[in-house]
Every structure is written in C-alpha cells, then in structure tokens.
Amino acid sequence: MSKKILGMGNAVLDILAEAKEEDLKKNNLKKGTMALVAQEESDKLLSEINFIKKDSGGSVANTLAAISLFGGDSYFCGKVKNDDLGKVFVQSMEKVGTKFLCEMANTGLPTARCIVMVTSDGERTMQTFLGASTTLEKNDITNSFFDEIDYILIEGYLWSSPSAREAIKKSVNISKEKKLKIVFSLSDPGLVNMFKNEFENFIINDVDILIGNESEFNELSNNNNETLKKITDSVDIAAITLGENGAKIIHDNEIITIKANKVDKVVDSTGAGDMFAAGFLYKILNNNSLRDSGEFGCNVASRIVTQYGARPSDDFLSFIKQSN
Numbered sequence: 001m002s003k004k005i006l007g008m009g010n011a012v013l014d015i016l017a018e019a020k021e022e023d024l025k026k027n028n029l030k031k032g033t034m035a036l037v038a039q040e041e042s043d044k045l046l047s048e049i050n051f052i053k054k055d056s057g058g059s060v061a062n063t064l065a066a067i068s069l070f071g072g073d074s075y076f077c078g079k080v081k082n083d084d085l086g087k088v089f090v091q092s093m094e095k096v097g098t099k100f101l102c103e104m105a106n107t108g109l110p111t112a113r114c115i116v117m118v119t120s121d122g123e124r125t126m127q128t129f130l131g132a133s134t135t136l137e138k139n140d141i142t143n144s145f146f147d148e149i150d151y152i153l154i155e156g157y158l159w160s161s162p163s164a165r166e167a168i169k170k171s172v173n174i175s176k177e178k179k180l181k182i183v184f185s186l187s188d189p190g191l192v193n194m195f196k197n198e199f200e201n202f203i204i205n206d207v208d209i210l211i212g213n214e215s216e217f218n219e220l221s222n223n224n225n226e227t228l229k230k231i232t233d234s235v236d237i238a239a240i241t242l243g244e245n246g247a248k249i250i251h252d253n254e255i256i257t258i259k260a261n262k263v264d265k266v267v268d269s270t271g272a273g274d275m276f277a278a279g280f281l282y283k284i285l286n287n288n289s290l291r292d293s294g295e296f297g298c299n300v301a302s303r304i305v306t307q308y309g310a311r312p313s314d315d316f317l318s319f320i321k322q323s324n
Helices: 021-026 039-048 059-070 084-095 131-135 156-160 162-177 189-194 196-206 214-221 225-234 272-285 290-304 314-323
Strands: 004-008 012-018 034-036 051-057 073-077 112-118 124-129 151-155 181-185 209-213 237-241 247-251 254-258
Touching (some): 012 084, 039 124, 051 059, 051 084, 051 112, 059 073, 059 084, 059 181, 112 131, 156 162, 156 189, 156 196, 162 181, 181 196, 181 272, 189 214, 196 214, 209 214, 209 272, 237 290, 247 290, 254 290
Parallel strands (some): 034 124, 151 181, 181 209, 209 237
Antiparallel strands (some): 237 247
C-alpha cells in the first residue's frame, strides 16, 4: 500500500510570460538569472506583461504535484493570501491531486509570485517576490495535518523566514511524536552556507532522508570527506544528485551509484532537482528498493530538462508511465 507524504514549502505562483530583450533591460533583469524583488517592482512588471499561463510553483510544491501525478498521495502546507493568485495556486495544486492544507490569509502580504520571462531563444529570466510565503508560522500548523501521514518533506528555502522556522520546529515535534519519517531538501548552496550550523544540527538530530545536489552537500561539509561522512551516517538515507553523472544513494555505509539517462538536449534544467526528489520519493512511498527509487528519480529528472517548466506535461507523464 502506498504511503502518504506531507510537504512544507514556499507557495509561489509561477507566471509564464513571453518577453523581448528590451523588456529585461527595462526591468533591470539579467538574462538567465533569478532576482528577488520587493512587491512594488513585482506589481509593476505584473501589470505590464502578457502572461501565457499561471501554475503553482516552489520546490516542494513541484515535487508533491509530480508525486500526485504519478499516482501518489500527497498534501501541501504553505502560505498564500486569499487573493486571485492565491486561489489559482490552491486550485492548481488540487487539480493534480495534492491537497492544500493551510488556511489562506485574509490580511498581510499578497501571494508570492515568480514571473518567468521567456525570450525568443528559450532562455528563462525570473523575477520573484516571496510575499505571503515568508509569513508561514506555527499557528498555521495543526496536529490533524499529520493524521495518517507517513513522511514529511521540508524544504531548506523555508529557513530564510524566522516564522517559518518556528512552523518547521512545531511540525518536526509532531512528526517525531507520530513517528513519521522526516525528509529534508537542502534547496540551494547559498542557503546552506547561510544556515550551515543550523542545517547540520537539524540533520543530525531529526532528519531521516536527506536530499540535495553535489554542490549543496559540499557546502554543508566544507568539502571535507570526514564531515560529509558524519552527516550521511547520521541519516538513514542520503540522496546526492550529480547532474549529468546521475546520483548516488548512501545507506548503511553502502553507496549505490545511479547512472544518468542520456539527454540529447537540455532545454530547461530548473526543475531537475524537484523531479528527482519526486521520482525518488514516489518509489520510496511504494516500498521499492533504493536502487529502483534512485533510477526512477534520475529518469524523471532527465525527462523534465527536455521541456520548459518544472511540472510534468501530458507527454512527460505518458513517457514516465511507459518506463515505470
């Protein structure tokens, strides 16, 4: 029987828009990068662009949506405001089968949004306003969220918000009381550097499954093999993605090497980590072996980089079902 997973992360609505080079220059955006901006800048760009589509985003939200699309049972907790973008976020999550648990806020910052400007050459330039996602707090978390849940997935990005860290602490305490498996995604090397000591303490004391890319693990361990071994020994499973070199899964001092699937052309790599986590955890939830889970994660990641966006398309899902 498939196990259930609850995820906590930034709730960010992705807004895809066509753009010209001059649009980027006018809004002080460096092509191919992501810029965090204040609400005023985001509102200005939002009023000027012609968007193609809107979809719920954020690292853990992407992972959970994919798990649901694969046939898993997933739940999401993140903060949105009860505004137009917040309603679209909740609807798009529930449309794919992921239940949205947290109450929408009626006051405070508007729903977070990431405006993705796609130029004619296919390059993506992102302007992000984190808004309401940074206001997740412990009062947003209730014990009933954890009923019949088996795993909780927490993203490192939440650490940048003090109130979200309190929500994580409460969630971890409830999870340990209910004997849930705690999964932690490192999210970003810069973030790891900023909260290195806190991350290490959290991982050693509370985390069962640790997921991240090679750069994030190197940052966490200061490129020290002894420190890396201390960290990987403290968790039940460590999954390290290696880009075109695949991944390695560490469990009980055994290293399982997973080869990457060959990709003819990488179109957009931004969703690779989220989709590896989705494929890997989906198989774990269905009691598959670590090798099978790692191979499916790499398979899913290699497929997502051949399309724009971090959400599986219909063609993507057909491919995955054939290879699953």
